[in-house]
Every structure is written in C-alpha cells, then in structure tokens.
Amino acid sequence: MLTLADKTGSQTDAEARPHAVVIGSGFGGLAAAVRLGARGYRVTVLERLEQPGGRARVHRQDGFTFDAGPTIVTAPFLLEELWRLAGRRLADDVALVPMDPFYTIRFDDGATFAYSGDPDRMQAEVARFSARDVAGYARFMAFSREVCRIGFEELGHVPFGSVGSMLRIAPDLIRLSGHRSLHAVVARFIRDPRLRTVFSFHPLLIGGNPFRASALYGLIAHLEREWGVHFAMGGTGRLVDGLVGLIRSQGGAVRCGAEVARITVADGRATGVALADGTEIPAAITVSNADSAYTYGSLLAGGSRRWNPRRLARARSSMGLFVWYFGTRRKYPQVGHHTILLGPRYRELLADIFDRKHLAEDMSLYLHRPTATDPLLAPEGCDAFYVLSPVPNLAGGQDWADLAEPYRQRVQARLEATLLPGLSQALVTSRVTTPQDFADDFLSVRGSGFGLEPVLTQSAWFRPHNRSEAVANLFLVGAGTHPGAGLPGVLSSARILDSVVPDARSCACPSTDRSARRAG
Structure with a gap:
C-alpha cells in the first residue's frame, strides 16, 4: 500500500481528533460538517464537482450570476445556529433581506394573487377572489400552525430510527390528516378552485404532488408566515461560501474534484471512503449527502436488506x-x-x-x-x-x-x-x-430534482434513516432522508446528527490519521 502523507508530514493535536468524512457539499453536507466540527471532529468534505454547493452551485457567464438551485431562505434561524456553532454571526458574512410579497401567483387568465406574510393583506387577497372563503382560510392557517408546531418545530430534528418512533406520532398523524393529501385537506377549508391551488402548491417546492403529498406539508404556509421568506444578497452561493469558510475555520477541509466511488465497510461498519482514483480515506464516521438511493444502490453496492435494489426500483422519485x-x-x-x-x-x-x-x-x-x-x-x-x-x-x-x-x-x-x-x-x-x-x-x-418523492409511505420512518440501519458509523443527510427536501429540511437533517452521532470529545471513536491510502 502506498501512503500519501498530508501536507505537513506530521500529525498535530488537531489531526488526532476523530476524522469524519462527508460525501457531497450540498447544504445538508456543509451543515453536517459544521455541526461535526463543533462537536470535536476533524471533518473532510468531498465534492465530485469543481465547486462546492451541490444543487446550490453558481453559474457565472457573460457578467451574469445565476444561482443554480435554491433561490430563497426560509427558517433562517437554522443558518444562524450554524454560524453560532462556529463562533461567528451570519449577518457578518451574509445579508438576508425579506421578500414582500413572497411571490406572485399568476393564473392562466391573467389574474394574480400576491402571497405575503401579512395576515391582513392575505385575508384581503383571499376575499378578492372569494369572500366566502375568508373564514375557511383562517381555519386552514390554524391547521398549518398546528402542523408546523408538531411536524417541524417538535419533530423536524428528531430521528425516526425505529417503528416505535413512528407509532408514537400516529395519533397526531391521524388527527392532523397526515394520511390525506394536502389538496384534499385544503379543499375541506376552501371552496374556490384557484384558492385551492394557491394553498396546496407548496409540496411542489420540495418535489411532491399536492394531490398525493401528505397534508403534513401544509406546515409550509405557517413556516413562511412565522419566519418569512428571504433572499441572500449576492445570491444563495454566498451562503455556500460562508459555510465553507466556517468549516475551514474549524480546521476542516472541503475538497472539490474528489469523486467517491464507494463507502468502505469492514465487519459491518463504515470505515471511510474510496475515491474514483483509488485513494482510500479512512474515517471514524462517514456521512453521505449524496442522493439516498444512490448511496444505497451504488456507494454501498446495494448492501442493505431494507434498501435493496428491488426496493429502490419500486421507490417513487420526485x-x-x-x-x-x-x-x-x-x-x-x-x-x-x-x-x-x-x-x-x-x-x-x-x-x-x-x-x-x-x-x-x-x-x-x-x-x-x-x-x-x-x-x-x-x-x-x-x-x-x-x-x-x-x-x-x-x-x-x-x-x-x-x-x-x-x-x-x-x-x-x-x-x-x-x-x-x-x-x-x-x-x-x-x-x-x-x-x-x-x-x-x-x-x-432517475434525474429527480429532490430525491425520493415526499409521500407518506416514504416519509419519517419509511424514508432512509439518518443513521443507517445497514451499516454502523454511516449517517445520511440531505433531501433523501428525514425530514426531506427544501432548505429547512436538509438543514434539519444535519441537525439530527447531534442526537445520533456521538460527541467526538466523549466517545470511543477511533482516531484516524490524516493519511490517505492508495491501493496497488
């Protein structure tokens, strides 16, 4: 085996910390790296493309700057928390400005609905389309507030690693019509067909069909009202740059042009990754921000009884x-x-x-x-x-x-x-x-935009778990695991690591040196 020494050729105290490898530098992977760095790990993020960000990469051409993926920020407190964990302030690196209105919905006949976070203006917009639906809209927003309280504030950062964890929320799931589609529940409150569209389209923002996605995704309406919809000045890429800076300030590394070919496993435990060029990078824990179906189908070569090739072939993609x-x-x-x-x-x-x-x-x-x-x-x-x-x-x-x-x-x-x-x-x-x-x-x-489709049978416990049930020391973040797609979802998936990954400063994780090994 050929050993490739690190840049210094010696192991410092920082390098003696347990090593964590993160596959992919989307928002889920970058957030995971910051959280792991704050808990004592030395983190290496591996990105196969030539710039970090994953779907949030940036295109620059002819003097124009285009955010490739996410365009808005909701629940900004999740980002502010990451900056605090690294001893910094989000406002020092990125300026978030509120959108007002959040967006304008234009119907095919030219009619428009200005969707904002202002309750009075929203009530007036509803009345302009259908006065008889004002009371129903108020009831829908009360429903959305309750779903957001339970589904996002209480459970969005909680792992669903067992059937018991799913059974415990079953009563709330039924009470909140989680077994029904969002459009069906909106139709219980609102009669006007155009307003039913206005208040049911939100699952499309995370890859779901409003006529099939669980009514639990109705939480987005309240989430937007409660924390607003924001834009990052300079584009979403500024957030990516800021997160990369946090990781490096913690002593971590972000390596672009590094394609992971497989997750290495020994005795049922993830031991790191092997790159496409043959280099092996050992790690105490491995976190995959890759598409969850790709993680199980390719990086683990189908090495999971639950997420085997047959199950993956039947799964619905967004x-x-x-x-x-x-x-x-x-x-x-x-x-x-x-x-x-x-x-x-x-x-x-x-x-x-x-x-x-x-x-x-x-x-x-x-x-x-x-x-x-x-x-x-x-x-x-x-x-x-x-x-x-x-x-x-x-x-x-x-x-x-x-x-x-x-x-x-x-x-x-x-x-x-x-x-x-x-x-x-x-x-x-x-x-x-x-x-x-x-x-x-x-x-x-399948070239899906948001990983697995967010239907009830592919949500919470039914979704690939944040802590892999197939391989020890392997964890998943991003759109393809719990709680799902969208910026709040992928940031929350990284937040879950705090409860399923042991703290490096108190666990018995084996330390790994910084050397990489090349087979041959």
Missing part, C-alpha cells in the same frame, strides 16, 4: 426539473422577484408529470428575477432570470439531448407571451439544466 438561466440586455421592472406562472391545467398537468411521465404541451413555471432585489447580479441595465418547469423524471424516457432546445423555446414563447414582452430580442446569455444533467452532475437517481 419529478424532474427543467431550468433555464438567461440574461437580458434590458430590465423588466414590472416583474417581481418571484412569480409562479400557472398554465391552463393543474391536476391533469401534475398527473402527466408524476404518473404518466409525459412531457405535456402546456406548462407551469416558476420565474426568479433576483436582480429585482440585487441589481449587481447582472451588468448595469440588465436583468438575470432563472425559470423552472416541473417535468417528468428520467423514468419517462425523454431524450433531453434532443428535447432541451425545443423545450427551451417553448418556455421562452410562454414567457414572452405573458410576463416578458420582447424577450427574443432582449436575450444576451442562456444556459439550461435538464433531468439528464441532474443524473450526470448530481448522480440523482
């Missing part, structure tokens, strides 16, 4: 995402920071995407114009945009090498006919990301 990033030589001041542009169909379009896996002619779009808040993300006098269209994942068999440009043109035509007149003449830069890119770049199974 939808795919088509994202077009573009810049214009002119500004569109009439367009807000966030706009949800709905098509003529709701239920049927979602059935095409999630069930039939059919790429429909019509579409609904999420349009992000960050330069409405931060003009410095584009050259002077220009606007930067990101438009996302939910599409089938790769199980639909679409060949995106052929479809990407025709579909982009359809998205462009839809935007030009509604929100962005003159778009064709105004374009100065453009790039797209398809479900195939999610599979190639992020190793996302």
Whole structure:
C-alpha cells in the first residue's frame, strides 16, 4: 500500500481528533460538517464537482450570476445556529433581506394573487377572489400552525430510527390528516378552485404532488408566515461560501474534484471512503449527502436488506426539473422577484408529470428575477432570470439531448407571451439544466430534482434513516432522508446528527490519521 502523507508530514493535536468524512457539499453536507466540527471532529468534505454547493452551485457567464438551485431562505434561524456553532454571526458574512410579497401567483387568465406574510393583506387577497372563503382560510392557517408546531418545530430534528418512533406520532398523524393529501385537506377549508391551488402548491417546492403529498406539508404556509421568506444578497452561493469558510475555520477541509466511488465497510461498519482514483480515506464516521438511493444502490453496492435494489426500483422519485438561466440586455421592472406562472391545467398537468411521465404541451413555471432585489447580479441595465418547469423524471424516457432546445423555446414563447414582452430580442446569455444533467452532475437517481418523492409511505420512518440501519458509523443527510427536501429540511437533517452521532470529545471513536491510502 502506498501512503500519501498530508501536507505537513506530521500529525498535530488537531489531526488526532476523530476524522469524519462527508460525501457531497450540498447544504445538508456543509451543515453536517459544521455541526461535526463543533462537536470535536476533524471533518473532510468531498465534492465530485469543481465547486462546492451541490444543487446550490453558481453559474457565472457573460457578467451574469445565476444561482443554480435554491433561490430563497426560509427558517433562517437554522443558518444562524450554524454560524453560532462556529463562533461567528451570519449577518457578518451574509445579508438576508425579506421578500414582500413572497411571490406572485399568476393564473392562466391573467389574474394574480400576491402571497405575503401579512395576515391582513392575505385575508384581503383571499376575499378578492372569494369572500366566502375568508373564514375557511383562517381555519386552514390554524391547521398549518398546528402542523408546523408538531411536524417541524417538535419533530423536524428528531430521528425516526425505529417503528416505535413512528407509532408514537400516529395519533397526531391521524388527527392532523397526515394520511390525506394536502389538496384534499385544503379543499375541506376552501371552496374556490384557484384558492385551492394557491394553498396546496407548496409540496411542489420540495418535489411532491399536492394531490398525493401528505397534508403534513401544509406546515409550509405557517413556516413562511412565522419566519418569512428571504433572499441572500449576492445570491444563495454566498451562503455556500460562508459555510465553507466556517468549516475551514474549524480546521476542516472541503475538497472539490474528489469523486467517491464507494463507502468502505469492514465487519459491518463504515470505515471511510474510496475515491474514483483509488485513494482510500479512512474515517471514524462517514456521512453521505449524496442522493439516498444512490448511496444505497451504488456507494454501498446495494448492501442493505431494507434498501435493496428491488426496493429502490419500486421507490417513487420526485419529478424532474427543467431550468433555464438567461440574461437580458434590458430590465423588466414590472416583474417581481418571484412569480409562479400557472398554465391552463393543474391536476391533469401534475398527473402527466408524476404518473404518466409525459412531457405535456402546456406548462407551469416558476420565474426568479433576483436582480429585482440585487441589481449587481447582472451588468448595469440588465436583468438575470432563472425559470423552472416541473417535468417528468428520467423514468419517462425523454431524450433531453434532443428535447432541451425545443423545450427551451417553448418556455421562452410562454414567457414572452405573458410576463416578458420582447424577450427574443432582449436575450444576451442562456444556459439550461435538464433531468439528464441532474443524473450526470448530481448522480440523482432517475434525474429527480429532490430525491425520493415526499409521500407518506416514504416519509419519517419509511424514508432512509439518518443513521443507517445497514451499516454502523454511516449517517445520511440531505433531501433523501428525514425530514426531506427544501432548505429547512436538509438543514434539519444535519441537525439530527447531534442526537445520533456521538460527541467526538466523549466517545470511543477511533482516531484516524490524516493519511490517505492508495491501493496497488
């Protein structure tokens, strides 16, 4: 065996700390690294791409800055806690500004709903669409508050590692209609079809079908009202840079261009990772921020009785995402920071995407114009945009090498006919990301945008556990484990490590030196 010495060639006191390896540098992996560093581990984050962030990477071209993934911050206290754990303040590194409204929902007939966190303004918006639904809206928000209290505040950072843990919440699950879909529960409170759409679409933000996702995801409405919706000045990439800085300030490392080929296992325990170049990196604990289906299906080569190849093949993956990033030589001041542009169909379009896996002619779009808040993300006098269209994942068999440009043109035509007149003449830069890119770049199974679909039978105990039941010393964070996708979800998955990973300063974890081994 060839030993590759570390940069100093000697082992310092810091290097004698138990070593933790984190696979992937998405928000879940970066948050996990900060938390482990605060609890005495020496942490190495391994990222196969050339920049950290995972789905939150940044594209820079022609003077424009495009956040590739998350565009908003909810529950900012989860980020503030990470900075405190590293002895810093979030506000010293990143400026978060509140969105008002959170977003504008535009229906196919041109009617708009301004969705905000102000109760009086929201009640007025509801009344403008349907006065008879004002009381029902108030009841729905009371429901959302209770679901948020239990589902997020009490259980969002609690591991579901046993059947008993699931059974203990069963009474609350039934009482809060967790066995019903969110749209079905919204329909109990609200009669107007357009308002039912307004208050049921939130699961789409985390990869779920509102007609199938558990009503527990109704918590998002209260979560947004309680803690607001924010934008990070400079883009979400500033948060990634800040987290990388925290890890390094703790003595940890973030290595890009380091592809993990497998998790090494001995006597039923994870012992570290092997890289694609043959290098082996030993670790006392291993944390995977990779797609959970990829973790079990590839990094462990199906080495789990519960998450075996047959189970993974039957699992439901979230939808795919088509994202077009573009810049214009002119500004569109009439367009807000966030706009949800709905098509003529709701239920049927979602059935095409999630069930039939059919790429429909019509579409609904999420349009992000960050330069409405931060003009410095584009050259002077220009606007930067990101438009996302939910599409089938790769199980639909679409060949995106052929479809990407025709579909982009359809998205462009839809935007030009509604929100962005003159778009064709105004374009100065453009790039797209398809479900195939999610599979190639992020190793996302079926090219899904958010990992496993958030249905009840793939939530909590039914989801891959934060502490692997297959291999000791292996832990999972990110969208594919409990509690699920979305920035609050993946940050909470890292928070769970505090209760399932022993503190390095008091546990019997074996220390591992910093050397890496190359087979051969």
